[in-house]
Structure formats: C-alpha cells, structure tokens
Amino acid sequence: MISVKSISKNFGDVKVLKNVSCDIKKGEKVVIIGPSGSGKSTLLRCMNLLEKPTGGEVWLEDKMITSADPYLHPELVLESATAKKLIAAGMESGAAADKIIAEKLLKKNEGRAFAAALSAYNAQNTIPLNLARQKMGMVFQHFNLFNNLTIMDNLTLAPVELKLKTKAEAKEKAEELLERIGLTDKANEYPSRLSGGQKQRIAIIRALAMEPEVMLFDEPTSALDPELVGEVLSVMRSLADEGMTMVVVTHEMNFAKNVATRVMFMADGVIAEEGTPEQIFTDPRHPRTRQFLHSVLNKD
Amino acid sequence: MFFENLSEIFTTPKYLDIFFNGLKLTFIISVGAAILGLFLGVIVALVKLTPKENKAMAIPRLICDVYITIVRGTPMALQLFIMAFVILTIRGFPQEITAIIAFGINSGAYVAENIRAGILSVDIGQTEAGRSLGLSSRITMTKIVIPQAIKNVIPAIGNELIALIKETSIVTMIGMQDLTAAAKNVGAGNNLASYFAPMVVAALFYLAIVYALTFAIKLIERRLRASDKR
Ligand SMILES: Nc1ncnc2c1ncn2[C@@H]1O[C@H](COP(=O)(O)OP(=O)(O)OP(=O)(O)O)[C@@H](O)[C@H]1O
Ligand SMILES: [Mg+2]
Numbered sequence: 324m325i326s327v328k329s330i331s332k333n334f335g336d337v338k339v340l341k342n343v344s345c346d347i348k349k350g351e352k353v354v355i356i357g358p359s360g361s362g363k364s365t366l367l368r369c370m371n372l373l374e375k376p377t378g379g380e381v382w383l384e385d386k387m388i389t390s391a392d393p394y395l396h397p398e399l400v401l402e403s404a405t406a407k408k409l410i411a412a413g414m415e416s417g418a419a420a421d422k423i424i425a426e427k428l429l430k431k432n433e434g435r436a437f438a439a440a441l442s443a444y445n446a447q448n449t450i451p452l453n454l455a456r457q458k459m460g461m462v463f464q465h466f467n468l469f470n471n472l473t474i475m476d477n478l479t480l481a482p483v484e485l486k487l488k489t490k491a492e493a494k495e496k497a498e499e500l501l502e503r504i505g506l507t508d509k510a511n512e513y514p515s516r517l518s519g520g521q522k523q524r525i526a527i528i529r530a531l532a533m534e535p536e537v538m539l540f541d542e543p544t545s546a547l548d549p550e551l552v553g554e555v556l557s558v559m560r561s562l563a564d565e566g567m568t569m570v571v572v573t574h575e576m577n578f579a580k581n582v583a584t585r586v587m588f589m590a591d592g593v594i595a596e597e598g599t600p601e602q603i604f605t606d607p608r609h610p611r612t613r614q615f616l617h618s619v620l621n622k623d
Numbered sequence: 624m625f626f627e628n629l630s631e632i633f634t635t636p637k638y639l640d641i642f643f644n645g646l647k648l649t650f651i652i653s654v655g656a657a658i659l660g661l662f663l664g665v666i667v668a669l670v671k672l673t674p675k676e677n678k679a680m681a682i683p684r685l686i687c688d689v690y691i692t693i694v695r696g697t698p699m700a701l702q703l704f705i706m707a708f709v710i711l712t713i714r715g716f717p718q719e720i721t722a723i724i725a726f727g728i729n730s731g732a733y734v735a736e737n738i739r740a741g742i743l744s745v746d747i748g749q750t751e752a753g754r755s756l757g758l759s760s761r762i763t764m765t766k767i768v769i770p771q772a773i774k775n776v777i778p779a780i781g782n783e784l785i786a787l788i789k790e791t792s793i794v795t796m797i798g799m800q801d802l803t804a805a806a807k808n809v810g811a812g813n814n815l816a817s818y819f820a821p822m823v824v825a826a827l828f829y830l831a832i833v834y835a836l837t838f839a840i841k842l843i844e845r846r847l848r849a850s851d852k853r
Contacts, residue, residue: 373751375676457757467752471770480766481756526752533756 324349324537324568325370325459328395330379332365339365340376341592347537352569354579354600357589358615363572366589367541370570371459372452383458386450391441394424399441404434457485460530464542466522468514474501474525475510478532485533493532500528504558520551524558537568544575576619580604588612628820638809638821645805646828652722652801653788659727660787661780664734667691671739687735694732700793702729707797722794726787733783741776742768774847781840785833802828 325347332340339362347353355363368374370381372388380395381388393399397420400406409419469477478497482488488496501507504524514522523543530538540559544552556578563569563582573579579586579600586603588596588611596609607613632638667687673680694702706725712718745768753763792803800808806825810818 371755373755453757453759455757456755459755461752461755463748463752465748467746467748469749469752469767471767481753481758484762484766485757530756 324351324384325570326380326382327366327370328380328382329392330366330369330376330381332362332369332374333377339592340369342379343592343594344379345587345594345597347568347570349536349568350566350584352563352571352582352584353587354583354585355570355572355587355589356574356576356579356615356619357587357595361589362592363589364541367539367570367572370539371456371461373461383450383455385448386455387445387448388450388452388455390449391444393437393441394427396444397421397424399437399444400424402434402440403437404432407434407436457481457487457533458536460527460533460535460538462523462526462530462538462540462543464545466514466519466526466546468517468522468526468529470514473511473513474506474517477514477525478529481529482532487533496532497528500531504528518551519547520554523547523555527555527558527562531562537570538562540569540571540573542572542574544573574619576604576616588615590615624817625820625823628815628817629824631815632809632820632824638814641800641805641809642802642821642824642828645800645802645808645825648719648794648800649788649791649802651719652726652791652794653784655719655723656726656730656787656791657784659723660730660734660783663727663731664738667731667735668738668742671735672742691732691735694729695736699726699729699790700796703793703797712797718794718797718799721797722791722799726791729790730783730787733786734780737779737783738772738776741772741779744775745771774844777840777844777847781836785836788832788836789829 327343327345329342329344330340331338331342343362343366345353355366357363365374369376372381376389378392378394379389380392391399393403397417400420400423401410401416403423405423406416406419409422410416414422468474469480472480475494475497478500479488479490479493482493482496483490498507498510501510504527506521506524509517509521509525514525517525527538527543543559544555547555552575556575559569559571559578560582571578571583581600583600585597586600587594588603588607588609590609590611596603596607596612603612604616607616632642667690670680670683670687673684703722703725706728707713707718707721711721711724749767749771750760750763753767754760758766791801794801795804795807802825806821807818809815809821809824815821
C-alpha cells in the first residue's frame with residue numbers, strides 16, 4: 324500500500340531520518356514506537372508528504388508521491404553525462420552506475436538525456452499529491468478540527484470541495500459516521516464546545532469521510548486526559564477490526580500488543596527493530612528496544 | 624469671543640464652503656488611499672506568504688520586502704514630497720491623485736504586515752489538516768485559514784485606516800486644501816483672524832469621522848464573533 328524507499332530527512336544540519344525504508348501492506352496495522360525525538364512523527368508525515376523527504380521516494384501502491392530519486396534508479400543514472408564518460412573510458416555500465424551512486428555526483432550538468440529520462444520516469448509514475456492524500460487519512464495529536472466550521476461542515480468540507488460527493492451525499496455519510504461514534508447530537512456545534520476525546524473521534528471520522536485506503540495516526544491519544552483515551556482507542560480498534568490499513572505512532576503499549584500486526588521500533592532516525600508484537604514485547608533483540616520497553620512498561 | 628467665532632463659522636457661507644471643500648478633499652484622499660492600500664496590502668501579503676521553496680516567487684518576494692522596508696523606514700512627509708516633487712505632480716498629475724497614490728502605497732505596507740501577521744497567527748495544524756485531506760492550498764486558505772485570520776486582522780486594519788485618515792493632514796505641506804488647511808485658512812488674518820474656533824471645528828470633524836469608523840469596526844467584529852458562536 325505504502326512503500327517508503329530509502330528516505331532521509333534533514334532539518335538544517337540535523338539528520339532526523341537516515342535512509343529509512345518500509346513497506347505497509349494492505350490490511351496491516353503497523354504501530355511505530357520509540358523514544359521522543361527518534362523521528363516517528365517525521366516518518367509518518369513523510370508518508371503523506373506533510374514533510375518533504377530530503378532524499379528517497381514514497382510510493383502509494385504503484386504510483387510515486389515524491390519525484391524520483393535518481394540514486395534509486397541505476398537505469399536512469401546510466402543516462403547521465405558522468406556515467407557516459409565513465410563507460411566511454413572503459414568502465415562497465417553496472418560499475419559506472421554504482422560508482423556514481425556511491426559518490427552521489429549527480430547534481431548538475433548531467434546532460435539532456437538524463438534530464439529527459441528522469442522527467443519521463445516522473446511523468447509515468449507520479450500521482451498528483453492532492454489525489455494521493457485523499458486516499459491517506461491522517462489524525463493528529465492536537466486534533467486540528469477546523470475551528471471556524473461546525474462539526475457537520477468539518478466532515479463535509481473536503482468531500483464536497485473535492486467533488487467526490489454532493490452536499491446531500493456528504494451529509495448522509497457524515498450522519499452515518501457521527502452515529503457510529505455516538506455524537507449525532509454534536510453535528511451543529513463548533514469544535515470548541517467538545518471535549519478532547521470527542522474532538523479526536525470527530526477528527527478520525529473526518530478522515531474516514533474521504534473513504535481513505537489507509538489511515539495514519541500521530542500519537543492520537545497523547546494530548547488527552549487519561550479518562551478520555553479509551554473512547555478514542557476503541558474507535559481505532561473497531562476501525563482495525565473492519566480491516567482498515569493503519570499506521571499508528573503511539574505510546575499506548577496495550578494498543579500495540581493487542582491490535583498491531585507489526586511493531587516498528589525507531590531510534591535515532593532509523594527503524595532499529597521490527598517484528599510481531601509478541602516478538603518485540605517478549606523477546607526484543609536490540610538493546611535500545613529493551614531499554615525503551617523497560618522504561619515505558621515499568622512506568623505503567 | 625470663541626463662541627462668536629464659532630457661530631460666525633457656521634453662519635458664513637464662505638467659511639462653510641472652505642470647511643466643506645476641505646472635508647471633501649480629506650475624504651477623497653482617505654477613501655482612495657484606503658482602497659489602494661488594501662488592494663496592495665492583500666497582494667503583498669500573499670506574495671510574502673508564498674513558501675520559500677517556490678523559487679519562481681523569489682524576486683516578487685524580494686521586491687515586497689524592499690517595498691515594506693522603504694515605506695516603514697522613511698517619514699510619510701518625505702514619501703509625499705517625493706511623489707509630488709520628483710515623480711507625479713511635477714509631471715502634471717493632479718494633486719489629488721498624487722496624494723492618493725502616496726498614502727495608498729504607504730498604507731499598503733502596513734496593511735500587508737497586518738494581514739501577514741493575522742494569517743500566520745492561525746495554527747499551522749489547521750493548514751496541515753486541510754492539506755492532509757487532499758484540499759489544495761488555495762481552498763485550505765480560503766475556506767479555513769482566511770476566515771480564522773480575519774478576526775485577528777480586522778481590528779488592526781481598522782487602526783491602520785484611522786491612522787491613515789489623520790495622517791492625510793500632512794498634504795497641507797504640499798499646499799493642498801484639506802480639512803486641516805481649511806481650519807488654518809478660516810483662521811487667517813484676512814478671514815476670522817483667530818485660529819482657536821476653526822481648529823476646534825476641524826478637530827471635531829476628525830473626531831466624528833474616527834468615532835464613526837471605530838463604531839463600524841466594532842460592529843463588524845461583533846458580527847464575525849457571532850457567526851462562529853464561540
Ligand atoms: N520542523 C522541524 N524543524 C526542525 N527540527 C525538527 C522539526 N520537526 C522535527 N524536528 C526534530 O526532528 C527530530 C525528530 O522529531 P520527531 O517529531 O519526528 O520525533 P518523534 O519521534 O515523533 O518524537 P515525539 O515522541 O516527541 O513526538 C527531533 O529532534 C525534532 O527536534
Ligand atoms: Mg512525534
């Protein structure tokens with residue numbers, strides 16, 4: 324469903340993601356855990372390009388959301404002026420591509436053939452960003468409901484503006500979703516009148532109103548009072564039961580144990596370890612994973 | 624003496640005429656400059672808000688930066704003189720046009736900064752939520768960010784308009800007969816030969832205009848607040 328290929332992300336000189344790759348398959352529930360500052364949010368936000376990766380590619384099914392990273396395509400690199408020079412000098416094409424990729428020389432003056440090959444590849448494989456985002460719902464730590472709109476308008480704005488639904492259809496869908504989370508009576512309220520738990524449940528169904536193929540959650544319960552966490556997690560659990568593909572950054576270890584099909588542990592900008600929840604929680608291999616689980620599980 | 628002068632002003636057609644024409648000129652310059660300033664301000668703010676990565680807008684952004692720096696870093700009177708004696712009036716443009724352009728350009732810089740600050744004050748999470756649903760940046764801006772920014776921007780722009788109206792009085796320095804000049808004219812030796820009463824009359828006119836504007840802004844603010852019931 325989502326393929327992250329060798330992405331890196333720098334904020335200035337700080338390398339927040341270092342050559343991270345992962346594949347999210349249809350129906351998977353992937354939970355990302357790890358210490359603060361390890362790059363979990365950044366990885367998640369790179370998946371729908373709220374952060375633009377510094378290098379690498381992100382794919383949604385068979386289409387690319389980023390533009391092509393030439394270093395991931397030896398066949399394109401061979402079109403570059405530098406590669407042609409190396410081959411003319413007697414180097415084999417595979418070795419020439421490898422050499423350039425290794426040296427990351429590809430910046431400028433690589434010739435028309437290379438530019439044409441690159442833009443042809445992009446034209447053939449990229450999907451418009453806004454279209455890709457329609458298929459990827461996102462839920463934020465701080466809810467981010469539209470403060471100037473009623474709950475109903477929060478739910479119907481995007482489907483109607485993007486002409487996916489008529490106003491009446493969008494409203495019907497919104498009512499159905501509100502009923503599902505038991506907040507039908509809040510349809511005409513403004514977000515400021517809702518509790519945190521209610522806001523986050525609305526934020527989840529706002530994303531669902533777009534009928535996405537995958538849902539991304541960035542610490543959806545971290546800003547909530549403890550007694551409100553349960554209601555949000557139960558909506559997420561029911562979503563998982565329906566077969567939604569989910570990627571969840573969270574500190575809720577019970578959710579990870581019970582719902583995840585795969586757990587990724589991030590540290591220092593890389594995925595240090597991944598596996599089934601059983602494996603990660605009972606038999607962590609990486610010392611950082613052990614240390615992290617020790618500190619969070621003993622806190623509970 | 625003061626009250627006699629006051630009643631003379633309001634009973635002498637000549638003095639009433641001078642005041643009426645002054646008021647008209649102040650009004651024309653203020654309204655013209657406000658319209659030009661708002662127009663310029665919106666455009667400059669939008670240009671300055673384009674993302675840094677958008678290289679095509681790098682030069683317009685630089686121009687807008689230079690514009691704001693110059694306008695805010697030099698006195699209004701000097702800007703008016705340059706417009707009159709170097710650029711426009713000297714080439715035969717009517718003085719009203721000169722004044723409208725000079726004050727409009729000045730006001731535009733302040734309006735732009737107000738609008739920009741208002742838009743930036745809206746939580747970035749609102750934009751991210753809009754974009755994550757697949758909405759374009761234009762729709763996110765018009766349906767989500769700008770409606771929330773307006774509440775912050777209206778009072779600031781109101782204050783800018785009030786400052787503008789009062790500032791137009793420096794057109795007297797290039798010999799234009801606005802409301803302030805009218806007071807001076809009526810008070811001069813060949814007319815009333817006393818400045819006190821005409822100055823008070825001019826002050827009352829300014830106060831009335833500013834008061835009316837303040838009231839209108841309050842009304843708009845209240846409307847905006849009522850519409851989102853918060
Ligand atoms: N916009 C930004 N500008 C500069 N640095 C940033 C930015 N966003 C994140 N960072 C830095 O990148 C690093 C990783 O941040 P990220 O938010 O991905 O961590 P995280 O794993 O989600 O942590 P947390 O559990 O605290 O949310 C941090 O050191 C953070 O300070
Ligand atoms: Mg985070």
